[in-house]
Amino acid sequence: MIKIDTSIYRVKLFQKGYSRQKCDKCGSYFWSLKKRDNCGDAPCTIYTFFNIPIKRRYTYREVHRLFLDFFRRNGHEVVEPRPVVARWREDLYLTIASIVVFQPHVTSGITPPPANPLVIAQPCIRLEDIDNVGMTFGRHLTNFVMGGHHAFNYPDKFIYWTDETVDYAKRFFVEEIGVPEDELTFKESWWEGGGNAGPCFEVSVGGLELATLVFMMYRVEDGRYSEIPIKIVDTGYGIERIAWLTQKTPTAFHAVYGSLVTEFHRILNIPEPPEDMLRVAAIFSAMLRPGEESDIDELFRLVANELGTSFKEVKELIKPAIDVYALLDHTKTIALMLSDGIVPSNSGEGYLARLVIRRTLRRLHRLASIDLLPELIMRQISYWHDMYPQLYKAKDRILDMINIELEKYRDVIRKISTVATKFSRRAPSLDDLILLYDSQGIPPDLLKDELEKRYGIVVKVPMNFYSIVASKHSRPRVLKETEKTRLPQDIVAWASSFPETRRLFHEDAYIRRFTAKVLGVNENFIILDATAFYPEGGGQLGDKGYLEINGRRIHVVDTQKVGNVIVHVLESPLSKEVEGQKVVGEVDWSIRYKRMRHHTATHIVLGAIRRVLGDHVWQAGAEKSEEKARLDVTHYKMPSEDEIEKIERLANTIVDNAIPVRIHYLPRNEAEKIYGFALYQGGVPMYPIIRVVEIPEWDAEACFGTHVRNTSEVGAIKIINVEKIADGIIRFEFVASTSIPSYVRKLEAELNSIAKQLNTDRFTVRNKLSSLLNSMNELREILRSYRAYFIDQALKEISHNAIDIEGLKLAIYIPYVRDRETYREVLRRATLRDPKLVLILLTQEDRHTYFEISLGSEAVKVLNAKDIITAAISAGIALRGGGKPDHVSGITELDIEHFSDALKKLIISKLRKQN
């Protein structure tokens, strides 16, 4: 934070009897009508709001309405809330605050706000404090509605600033909610987030922070602060907390979830704690410091003291109730995330959904049964259907996804029992536990329970286990993939100094030949004042073709863009002298036209997939080349053959219907209003005006690419491959138009070459193959009997040739078939049959002799095969090898005859020495 002029906190309201005071506990400065010891915010105080008289009780929904109405009456336009998945942001997955709705386009000045000033009640999801939810009786939640009134002050247009903002807060709380004014405290503070910062007030009543009033006025870059031209009033009112304040229920969960609290208790078969106990606990819960888990026991102790009961009784009643509160919160968050189109996955935003689901299942598993999850979610869906109609609409899909996640979790539970047997003797170390959680998702507490139950083994799981795990992971930036250029750094810098290139391909996608002026040349990169060459973007590759300069023809091998400047990549460097001259360019039309058709085909296919699989389908990546198109989408399971066929058929219907493709330019706010955020399938453009490519009543996307005029030009669409590339992401590959024959030709060529290898034609290849397989099986049978016969003969030969030496038998075996599997079998059987046998196998290989020596079980007692090798080496024989006492193998430079003689001598002398 930077040193700021604290006079910004001296707003007009405070002249009416407020005084600036310092908190005894945290040392912060705050403003209040009344003299106080502390800042009035948890954890500096316990909750006293239960004793503050408030005009009346308001339900959660009433507070919601009251908030919007108050600011509407005071000149703010009500703006519709957005999904909890931040589709319009490249750098954030979830909507974590109301201001997120206006970042970065409005806050950076690219787009005007939809209204100014405005008010919004934005559902938000924040997962940072997920472990504290429940424990703090509702101070922490993973989902909440942030009421925000915002004003954007431009240098030439001032709306309002600190005085009015603080005054609105006072009036809302005092006049609308009915809080006695002397109970309000305004704490001076500092806010930072999302690259912006500014001073703020935290508004509290009786220990409960109800609103934050931020005056966003700095940009933060590398720790440096600079003032921004747009000064933004960014406020956040906690609708849940305000409802809690007026209702004075023991917890915020009672105020928000009403009858669901009792329902959840009943379904989970967990008794509700007596209200007086709960209330005492709630009052002290203000002092809980999140993250300090020992605090929770301290809380139970305080409550037990206050009520004169035992610690044990308090803990046994309150602890399970805390779990119920967490489940109330988590199940609603899950429903919201899934209904807004998140698909659970092991990476990307889908992981965030899985994270909440896994935490919920872990708790359910410990408390009751994971099978209850679908029912709990269903209760949330029906309880909230008035505020969130999308929940009910997505009901079937939500349950489908939940059931898939349940099945995955059951796998984990099954794994626990397998893993537990590994630790039947030895308790797992901390490292073991971390490895198991990290790599297999096995929660340590569940393994601990299993081991204690089954083997009585005591396992210690440290309190801060999960933070130990988290600290083991590196943390790269939270950025989604941003558009990257394939140009060298210095070329990017060079190119950005040029004016915007006129985009002829947008004026008319069918322009192939054009005239333009050369603005700049740098080695083999060239920039023109206008071009019909499409630069890579939106998954469509950069154009190829050629430029004619002074009668010379130079190939363009690629086209890229740097901001609004288009850079042509030439095959060879060009002299700077051509700058200022006229050139004629021609786009390689055969490639470009195929790409255009694949691009339009991609929009058609996406529309078809969304209709067949559902609205949760979102583009996760795409590439369009001349030979095929690739489209990755979010979906929770592999589509069936049926669904794929349906998609293909539907897509081709759109082609056959010959629908004109419309392209229009719309201001961002208007485009979003008409088409929704589904516009941003391929990414979010950073422009005030959006280029919308629309296939009427089928698909509309913000898109930079070139498209055909009419869907019929796509010709036809053939899906050629569908695969799961990550959990929750399905890849579709398809070909369109005149690329289909080349695809078919490739298939034919493949089939023909197979047929040719099988010495047949492609129509009889199947028969040929099955007859080949048959004869292979027959041969295998015949081979088996030959091997048996061969082994039998070899065994006879060996026992016939074996000579007696010093109480053992020695045989040399030189197989005349090169079949390792067979002569290994000979070695094994021979030594098994005759325990006194020492069997030497020798074969001649390219440049050396390969040998194996096998000993029977009796022979091993007097002779070690490894010793034979060492003895041979010390006798000067060049050989390399090794093995076990009863079997060695190796190679030698000696030929078979000399080597076998030498070995024989060595073995005999060795045995003699021993006797």
Add this chain to the structure above:
RNA sequence: GGGCCGGUAGCUCAGCCUGGAAGAGCGCUCGGUUGGCAUCCGAGAGGUCCCGGGUUCAAAUCCCGGCCGGUCCA
């Protein structure tokens, strides 16, 4: 996006650290035992140790690259 774990018989997995003749249980086939319910005994079939390179006399095992699955973190 990054880290970690795994891929061996139809299934569940051991073996890998420390290289040396591919294993167990279940299932399957056959024979016996048993009135039946996960009966018992014996015999047998079943393998691209994920794929491709490398190191080595020798690779399921060690090294490199890839594919597939899982999982954690952002």
